[in-house]
Amino acid sequence: xxxxxxGFSSPRAEAFPAGLRVLVVDDDPTWLKILEKMLKKCxxxxxxxxxxxxxxxxxxxxxxxxDIVISDVNMPDMDxxxxxxHVGLEMDLPVIMxxxxxxxxxxxxxxxxxxxxxxxxxxxxKELKNIWQHVFRKKIHEVRDIEGLESGIEEFQMMRNGIxxxxxxxxxxxxxxxxxxxxxxxxxxxxxxxxxxxPSAGKRTRVVWTVDLHQKFVKAxxxxxxxxxxxxxxxxxxxxxxxxxxNVASHLQKYRLYLSRxxxxxxxxASHGGIKQSTDATSRDQxxxxxxxxxxxxxxxxxANTNFGIPKNTVIQNSNPKSHDGVVSSPDLxxxxxxxxxxxxxxxATSSSGVxxxxxxxxxxxxxxxTTFSSALPPQFSWNREHKPQIDPNNVFNxxxxxxxxxxxxxxxxxxxxxxxxxxxxxxxxxxxxxxxxRATECxxxxxxxxxxxxxxxxxxxxxxxxxxxxxxxxxxxxxxxWSSKDQVLDHISVSDLDxxxxxxxxxxxxxxxxxxxxxxxxxxxxxxxxxxxxxQNSDFSDSNNPGLxxxxxMYLYDSLKFDYxxxxxxxxxxxxxxxxxxx
DNA sequence: CCTATAATAT
DNA sequence: TATATTATAG
Numbered sequence: 001x002x003x004x005x006x007g008f009s010s011p012r013a014e015a016f017p018a019g020l021r022v023l024v025v026d027d028d029p030t031w032l033k034i035l036e037k038m039l040k041k042c043x044x045x046x047x048x049x050x051x052x053x054x055x056x057x058x059x060x061x062x063x064x065x066x067d068i069v070i071s072d073v074n075m076p077d078m079d080x081x082x083x084x085x086h087v088g089l090e091m092d093l094p095v096i097m098x099x100x101x102x103x104x105x106x107x108x109x110x111x112x113x114x115x116x117x118x119x120x121x122x123x124x125x126k127e128l129k130n131i132w133q134h135v136f137r138k139k140i141h142e143v144r145d146i147e148g149l150e151s152g153i154e155e156f157q158m159m160r161n162g163i164x165x166x167x168x169x170x171x172x173x174x175x176x177x178x179x180x181x182x183x184x185x186x187x188x189x190x191x192x193x194x195x196x197x198x199p200s201a202g203k204r205t206r207v208v209w210t211v212d213l214h215q216k217f218v219k220a221x222x223x224x225x226x227x228x229x230x231x232x233x234x235x236x237x238x239x240x241x242x243x244x245x246x247n248v249a250s251h252l253q254k255y256r257l258y259l260s261r262x263x264x265x266x267x268x269x270a271s272h273g274g275i276k277q278s279t280d281a282t283s284r285d286q287x288x289x290x291x292x293x294x295x296x297x298x299x300x301x302x303x304a305n306t307n308f309g310i311p312k313n314t315v316i317q318n319s320n321p322k323s324h325d326g327v328v329s330s331p332d333l334x335x336x337x338x339x340x341x342x343x344x345x346x347x348x349a350t351s352s353s354g355v356x357x358x359x360x361x362x363x364x365x366x367x368x369x370x371t372t373f374s375s376a377l378p379p380q381f382s383w384n385r386e387h388k389p390q391i392d393p394n395n396v397f398n399x400x401x402x403x404x405x406x407x408x409x410x411x412x413x414x415x416x417x418x419x420x421x422x423x424x425x426x427x428x429x430x431x432x433x434x435x436x437x438x439r440a441t442e443c444x445x446x447x448x449x450x451x452x453x454x455x456x457x458x459x460x461x462x463x464x465x466x467x468x469x470x471x472x473x474x475x476x477x478x479x480x481x482x483w484s485s486k487d488q489v490l491d492h493i494s495v496s497d498l499d500x501x502x503x504x505x506x507x508x509x510x511x512x513x514x515x516x517x518x519x520x521x522x523x524x525x526x527x528x529x530x531x532x533x534x535x536x537q538n539s540d541f542s543d544s545n546n547p548g549l550x551x552x553x554x555m556y557l558y559d560s561l562k563f564d565y566x567x568x569x570x571x572x573x574x575x576x577x578x579x580x581x582x583x584x
Numbered sequence: 585c586c587t588a589t590a591a592t593a594t
Numbered sequence: 595t596a597t598a599t600t601a602t603a604g
Contacts, residue, residue, distance in 0.1 A: 203591085203592095203601075203602095204600095204601065204602095206592075206593080206599085206600060206601075207599095207600070207601090208599090208600090209599080209600085230585060230586095231585070231586095232585085246600090246601070246602075247600080247601085249585075249586080249601095250599085250600050250601065250602090251599090251600080252585095252586095253586075253587075253588095253600090254598090254599065254600080256586095
């Protein structure tokens with residue numbers, strides 16, 4: 001692992017792609033062998049398994065044990081897409097799907113479910129050689145995120161060179177604003193003026209906590225330590241001009257509540273398992289500590305390369321030195337049963353269930369402020385800047401990261417994202433990981449409401465659409481919504497923009513909003529995914545090993561994407577998918 | 585700063 | 595209508 005981590009942490013290292021930890025899943029032993037061989041030739045560290053279940057278990061056991069997963073689509077025990085979903089939700093690892101079938105709809109489905117790439121068998125070296133780019137790309141994005149809080153941008157820039165930035169991704173996917181890139185945000189003016197300054201307006205505008213905003217929030221929290229945080233500090237760190245302390249306080253309240261609920265669930269689960277910890281502690285307290293403490297204190301730069309400053313996993317280190325091993329895994333929860341269970345069912349049940357936090361992406365409402373994009377937007381665009389001109393350059397858009405907890409965490413060691421658990425506290429105490437709830441739990445669902453760029457293409461307006469999907473439930477039958485994708489994106493799981501886009505169109509309830517375009521963000525896309533997909537088509541790029549090269553290809557890809565997507569297929573078709581996306 | 589509660593939004 | 599999110603009061 002070390003080697004691995006090193007490699008990634010410092011892209012420049014020659015060893016770079018070497019040591020990439022790949023998990024290959026395919027029910028056909030022959031393919032498994034072949035792939036293993038090929039991957040080893042690429043100097044990757046390969047682990048194989050022929051069952052999806054097995055793969056999931058492996059991944060759960062060794063949370064930070066893999067950098068990327070390559071899975072066949074057709075498998076007896078579990079649909080490859082389902083596996084994809086689980087992986088995306090639970091470990092946030094890039095997943096490459098493969099099959100003999102290159103039917104567009106299948107590929108699309110893979111992408112929608114979060115696959116960062118879709119390879120057609122027979123797979124050639126060419127294609128495998130570059131899989132590291134998915135890992136790298138993801139890393140970069142994460143960096144970016146974090147960066148926001150930290151002052152250092154250097155790293156970011158470094159990476160940046162190599163890779164296209166999100167905006168590219170985003171755009172291409174969105175299918176929308178290709179050329180201009182960003183649509184403008186005209187409307188800011190309106191809103192801005194309105195409420196802010198004048199008290200006269202009796203009530204303040206309502207802040208919508210978009211994913212982006214929430215991420216910032218979380219970062220801030222993690223950065224300073226959960227227990228130490230206060231609205232004021234968070235606000236400062238977030239550096240979002242128009243946000244008020246009250247807004248943050250309110251959100252913090254909600255967040256804590258949410259965490260406590262989460263905890264509670266976990267406890268329950270744990271108890272079920274028989275192992276009950278002392279958790280009973282009041283929910284409040286726990287909540288307070290949850291998760292963050294541990295993770296946070298470390299924000300050093302030393303890690304700089306890798307992490308970008310985020311503290312995250314510290315906890316793990318402390319508690320479990322071997323985090324790698326998967327200490328984290330939680331047996332009780334029984335990843336098995338429930339996971340496999342059909343997402344469908346769960347979804348249904350769950351979708352509305354209450355556990356998740358919902359974030360929205362866009363905004364339809366004029367009065368409301370949406371934070372979301374502020375980041376992505378160039379300063380000029382920032383909406384409310386009036387109040388505070390400061391804009392974070394940092395803000396970049398990232399794709400969404402998981403909601404709270406994990407979010408962006410980066411493993412210092414590995415650099416792969418790991419989930420931070422909210423439950424650190426307990427973890428520490430207990431040390432047993434068992435007690436811990438499975439990550440899945442952590443993955444709560446998010447409903448994201450996003451607004452797509454109203455694409456002009458269609459002439460439609462962007463509308464919000466929502467769809468939710470369920471992730472899975474790790475342990476009990478609890479169901480959770482994974483997140484809704486409507487638009488997008490959650491990390492990988494998400495749907496392709498295209499879909500969402502279309503979805504929006506269709507759904508368009510608020511069509512009135514037509515002008516919205518502001519825009520959004522193209523960003524949300526799962527960066528990983530998009531480009532890749534195309535790559536297949538243009539196989540040319542596949543050769544480069546050099547990270548530096550990465551960029552170029554991407555660009556191409558993007559272009560091609562744009563092209564393709566420019567004429568989106570029938571919008572109509574998608575909506576449906578949209579909804580069902582995750583569901584399978 | 586935190587909690588509770590009202591006001592809104594979905 | 596029931597719930598969830600956010601604003602406000604205490």
